[in-house]
Amino acid sequence: MSNIPPSTVMPGLRFRQRFPLLSLIIERCLLSLVLLFAVSVLIFGGLEALPGDFATTYLGQSATPQAVANIRTELGLNRPVTTRYVEWLGNAVRGDFGTSWASKNSVSEQIGKRLGNSLFLAACAAVISVPLAVGLGMLAVHFRNRLPDKIINVISLAAISLPEFFIGYLLILFFGVKFGIATFPATVYDGMDFIDRLKAIALPTATLVLVVLAHMMRMTRAAILSVMSSAYMETAELKGLSAFRAIVKHAAPNALAPIINVVALNLAYLIVGVVVVEVVFVYPGMGQYMVDAVTVRDMPVVQACGLIFAAVYILLNMVADILAIVANPRLRHPR
Numbered sequence: 572m573s574n575i576p577p578s579t580v581m582p583g584l585r586f587r588q589r590f591p592l593l594s595l596i597i598e599r600c601l602l603s604l605v606l607l608f609a610v611s612v613l614i615f616g617g618l619e620a621l622p623g624d625f626a627t628t629y630l631g632q633s634a635t636p637q638a639v640a641n642i643r644t645e646l647g648l649n650r651p652v653t654t655r656y657v658e659w660l661g662n663a664v665r666g667d668f669g670t671s672w673a674s675k676n677s678v679s680e681q682i683g684k685r686l687g688n689s690l691f692l693a694a695c696a697a698v699i700s701v702p703l704a705v706g707l708g709m710l711a712v713h714f715r716n717r718l719p720d721k722i723i724n725v726i727s728l729a730a731i732s733l734p735e736f737f738i739g740y741l742l743i744l745f746f747g748v749k750f751g752i753a754t755f756p757a758t759v760y761d762g763m764d765f766i767d768r769l770k771a772i773a774l775p776t777a778t779l780v781l782v783v784l785a786h787m788m789r790m791t792r793a794a795i796l797s798v799m800s801s802a803y804m805e806t807a808e809l810k811g812l813s814a815f816r817a818i819v820k821h822a823a824p825n826a827l828a829p830i831i832n833v834v835a836l837n838l839a840y841l842i843v844g845v846v847v848v849e850v851v852f853v854y855p856g857m858g859q860y861m862v863d864a865v866t867v868r869d870m871p872v873v874q875a876c877g878l879i880f881a882a883v884y885i886l887l888n889m890v891a892d893i894l895a896i897v898a899n900p901r902l903r904h905p906r
Contacts, residue, residue, distance in 0.1 A: 595896050603889040610881040611663075615656045618870055646672060659874065668875035673867045678875050681860065686879065688759060689849070689856035692772055693841040696779035701834055704784050708791025708830075715796065727785035735844065739778045739851040747774060756853035775845075775852040782844070783837040790833035835891030839884045 643649050662669065668678035711720045730738075747755035754771045763771075846858030853859070857876055864872035 592896060596893050599889055599892045599896070603885050607882055607885050610885070611660055611878055612656070614874055614877045614881070615659060616652075618874060619652055621868075663875070663878060669871040671864075671869055671872050673864070673869040673872075678871050681872070682857065682875055682879065684761075685855060685857045685860045688854065689842065689845050689858065691768070692775055692845060692849075692854065692856060693779070693838070695769070695772060695776045696783070696841055697838055699776070700780045700784045700787065700837070703780075704787035704834075705791050705830065707784075707788045708795060711788070711792045712795045723788070727789055730781050730785040731789075735778055735782045735847050736851050738781050739775070739848060742774045742777055743852075758853070759855060772854070775848050775854055778848050778851075779841055779845070783841060787833055787837050791830050794829040794833075829895075831894045832891045835887050835894070839887035842883045842887070843880050 640649075647655065659669070666679060668682065670676065671678050671681065674681075707723055711723045714720045742753070743755050746753040753774045755774060757771050757775050759768050759771050845854075845856055846861065848854070849856045849858035850862050857879065861873060861876035861880075863869075864876070
């Protein structure tokens with residue numbers, strides 16, 4: 572291969588050799604688009620494969636076959652599946668998710684309101700959980716195999732073991748019912764004061780923080796510990812650098828790639844995992860909207876919510892991959 576003239580090398584291979592960082596980023600973006608397309612097929616096809624349909628659910632058990640056929644014709648359900656999928660995907664790319672079968676309202680408008688609420692809840696949980704997880708991870712490394720490290724590990728294991736709905740109900744029982752210091756249900760509305768909104772979402776935010784904090788903290792601890800065994804960390808300690816300062820200044824930055832990955836994955840979970848939390852706290856977000864739509868088989872709403880959740884999850888994973896690539900010094904400074 573070394574005897575082949577440079578001019579005969581494929582353009583794609585030459586680009587990869589000259590710009591390894593950029594080529595990897597482009598690959599991740601293209602892979603994410605392909606994955607999102609595959610997910611859209613699974614969402615649409617999976618919902619189509621479910622037994623029963625909206626017409627039967629909407630009209631009830633006493634509906635005549637003619638009435639069911641009329642509803643199906645009105646909704647376009649008598650057309651081929653591939654035709655409806657192509658039309659749905661083309662409209663979804665333009666931001667048009669159609670009309671709700673149950674409420675006759677625009678799905679895009681309803682999602683616009685609900686998505687803002689879900690993102691606000693997830694953002695509040697992320698602002699608290701990410702710095703707290705990284706800080707506790709570094710603290711556990713500093714006191715590794717000692718009492719603070721053991722306490723942090725036991726609490727994190729307990730938090731991981733409990734499902735989010737159970738944590739939510741415990742918080743409601745103690746802080747909402749017994750002590751009465753938190754709001755339940757978590758009701759928010761347009762024009763609500765920012766402070767009142769924060770008070771309303773205190774319990775669902777605390778639930779999400781407890782769910783994702785333990786995993787991020789444990790992965791941060793593991794990533795930093797793997798770096799601590801490196802030769803340059805021993806050199807830093809021999810030079811008189813304090814243990815905690817060595818962790819903050821040298822170990823944490825070199826463990827950045829795996830920490831970024833686990834943080835991004837948990838942020839993706841915050842967006843997608845709000846479904847259960849929103850139902851528990853009756854929070855008017857995307858998760859509650861999708862669950863309500865599932866109960867009446869409102870397929871345009873379910874398809875739209877599923878696609879948006881998938882898009883957010885894939886996007887955040889793509890961002891995590893790109894940040895991990897950029898954080899890799901061997902790719903930033905190829906020889």
